[in-house]
Structures are given as structure tokens and as C-alpha cells.
Amino acid sequence: MNLVMTASTDNFTYDDLTEVARREQRNKTIADVRKDLYQAMAECQEMLKRESEREFAADPFSTKSKLASNQLLKFQEKAAQVFGFRMGKLLDMALRAAEGNRTETSRLTIEEKEIYDEVYSLLKEKRSLLLENVRTRIVEVEEPSLDTAEVPDMVKEAKREEVEEAAVDVPVYPKHDVDSEAEATPPTVDTEKDHDGAVDKELYTSAPVAAQAAPPTTEFVILRVLEDIPKFVGPDRTYTLRKEDLVCLPSTISKALIARKKAVAVSVVLSPR
Secondary structure, eight states: OOHHHHHHHHSSSSSHHHHHHHHHHHHSSSSOOOOTTHHHHHHHHHHHHHHHHHHHHHHHTTTHHHHHHHHHHHHHHHHHHHHHHHHHHHHHHHHHHTTTTTOOOOSHHHHHHHHHHHHHHHHHHHHHHHHHHHHHHHHHHHHHHHHHHHHHHHHHHHHHHHHHHHHOOOOOOOSOOOOHHHHHHHOOOTTTTOSSSOGGGGEOOOOOOOOOOOOOEEEEEEOOOOOOSSEEEESSEEEEETTOOEEEEHHHHHHHHHHHTTTEEEEEEEEOO
């Protein structure tokens, strides 16, 4: 059985897999491996599985059967470890590329390159959708596409409409003293009888209670950083995060770090209204 695992042949062996895992664990960048890595891993695993089944069928309690089963389990665990290392680096590469950075994909296998292209396209699309929509809303509020002379009047009109919509309906009464029966019925204004031809506006008032619209809230996430993260540019500033840092970041950045297992959420808070 040991000959199968360590023989120096063209077949992929457990020692080959162990070497890949060691290189991935040592380096931050993805290692250069054979392009048919996953196919070779699958073929080797299938061979070990058949060997384990053969020994188990011969004698399930024999030493050979136990060794064959253990070798298969060790190979599966090491293969999963290699996959995790490489996928984590692949996702990091795709995110950096979606942010406009240059990445080198020549070390990816055929299968990994397909995954990279799909993830990169998705991240780029969602980043554009989320961040550009936020920027568009800000521009529409701060820089309306109107002539300079029209802006003050438009702002006043908009504020007046907001107050009227949010106002509580309060009956209109004259300021001068009236008896209880007159108070129960709001007076009507007869503009024809007014000697000036206009209503005396100082005698009639309304008291709307304006309900101020709540400002938009921005979601933040408190994170505990699990490992050192190279400097990257966020939507508002440049970030440099270190292992065990406790930071409060916008949800768009937080979700990406959590998805890549670079950080874990502690709690979610919203900015005060």
C-alpha cells in the first residue's frame, strides 16, 4: 500500500498532494501546479477507494484493511485542505480584480479559471450596481440638474409640499375672542364683503404639525479580523486591517470579508436617526 502512495511514477500520489498543500500553506499567493490537478486528485482518490474496498472485502478486521481505509481518509482530508487554500486565494484575486487591480491567473487550473471568471463577473456587476447606485442618489440630491436661478424656488416648493403632507389637520380659527358656539364652527371668509377686496391674512392662521422625515440609515458591521489583510481601497477610504483588530466597517465591505473568512461579525449597529 505504501508503494502506491509514494511511488515515483506519472500517477499523482499522496506525497504529491502533501507537497501542494505545504506550498499553499506557506505562500500568500496561489501556487503553480499541474493544470490537471483536480483530475489527478480524483483518479488517485478513486484508486485508493478501490484498494480500500478490496481489502475490506477480503478481511474487514485485517491490518491491511485498516491501513487502506486510513490512507483514503487522509487523502480526502488533504485534498479538501488544498481546495480550501486555493479557493480562498482565488476569491481574493477575483475581488481585487473587480476593484480594478491587476491579477495574474496563469497559475490557475482549467477548472479554477472557469470559477475565477464567473466570480469576477459577478463581483464586478454587483459592485457596480451597489456602489454606483449610491453615488447616483447622492449626486441627485447635492447637484440637481437645474439652472442656478431655479434651485432656491424649487427647494422652497419641495419643503412646503413636505410640510403640508406631514401636517396634522387642525381647524382654522380667528385669533379674536369668540363665544363657545362660534368656536365649534370655523368661520367662513367672504372675500366679496371685505372692503379691501382681500382676506385679512393676520386674522386666520393654521398650525400644522410638521413631521420631519427620518434621515436614511447606513448599516455598519463590527468585525473581528482573523488575519492580516493587505491594504485595499474601499468606497470611502483606504483600509489596512491587522489580525485581531476590532473594526466597524460598511456592510458592503464586511460581507465580502466574512464570505472569504477574513473576519467574523461581532454585532450590527445602525447610525442614529
